[in-house]
Amino acid sequence: MIGGQANLVDAVRGTIEHS
Incomplete structure (x- = not known):
């Protein structure tokens, strides 16, 4: 679950950062 x-x-x- 955490991995997904x-x-x-x-x-x-x-x-977002690439935006």
């Missing part, structure tokens, strides 16, 4: 959530957060955070 962390993966999603990582993707969202990466997209």
Whole structure:
């Protein structure tokens, strides 16, 4: 569960930072 959530957060955070 944590792995999946962390993966999603990582993707969202990466997209926001890349914005």
